Amino acid sequence: MLQEPVIVVKNLNHYFGAGNLRKQVLFDINLDIKPGEIVIMTGPSGAGKTTLLTLMGGLRSAQEGSLKILGQEICGASKQQLTQLRCQIGYIFQAHNLLTFLTAKQNVRMSLELHDKLLQDLDAQAITRLEAVGLGDRTDYYPENLSGKLRLAACG
Numbered sequence: 001m002l003q004e005p006v007i008v009v010k011n012l013n014h015y016f017g018a019g020n021l022r023k024q025v026l027f028d029i030n031l032d033i034k035p036g037e038i039v040i041m042t043g044p045s046g047a048g049k050t051t052l053l054t055l056m057g058g059l060r061s062a063q064e065g066s067l068k069i070l071g072q073e074i075c076g077a078s079k080q081q082l083t084q085l086r087c088q089i090g091y092i093f094q095a096h097n098l099l100t101f102l103t104a105k106q107n108v109r110m111s112l113e114l115h116d117k118l119l120q121d122l123d124a125q126a127i128t129r130l131e132a133v134g135l136g137d138r139t140d141y142y143p144e145n146l147s148g149k150l151r152l153a154a155c156g
């Protein structure tokens with residue numbers, strides 16, 4: 001079955017800095033990603049992988065070319081549009097999406113609350129998710145003492 005791509009990148013360029021310090025880091029990127037497709041992006045440090053991923057995740061605004069996520073153009077999108085788009089995207093960071101001052105259970109609970117305010121029994125649901133990733137016995141530990149499994153549980 002032919003499926004529309006969920007991500008369409010066309011002639012995308014990206015620059016950091018301004019004036020004399022302006023430096024191009026993405027050069028004419030073109031790619032389509034279809035639903036369910038698994039893509040592995042490789043390249044040396046500094047090649048622009050993180051920059052491209054943050055653009056695709058709606059975490060920074062695209063400057064030049066076209067980047068469509070779920071049919072929505074990110075290039076020139078407003079902050080509000082990017083915020084709305086981020087509600088439709090799952091994104092597992094290498095680090096930094098957990099709050100260090102909350103326990104594992106509190107972190108997962110917060111993510112559940114953000115996704116669906118009407119959910120009942122958030123503590124029990126948070127524990128179920130932690131159990132699913134093998135952290136059932138660590139629900140009251142703080143993130144610094146846990147592995148990436150916690151990020152998975154908190155990503156819903």
Ligand SMILES: Nc1ncnc2c1ncn2[C@@H]1O[C@H](COP(=O)(O)OP(=O)(O)O)[C@@H](O)[C@H]1O
Nearest residue numbers: 016017025043044045046047048049050051052
């Ligand atoms: N916030 C930033 N400000 C200025 N330059 C940046 C910034 N982020 C990344 N860069 C530069 O952009 C280039 C690509 O970086 P990055 O996307 O992090 O590459 P990768 O993830 O492939 O290692 C590098 O030259 C890096 O120094």
Ligand SMILES: [Mg+2]
Nearest residue numbers: 046049050051
């Ligand atoms: Mg990187």
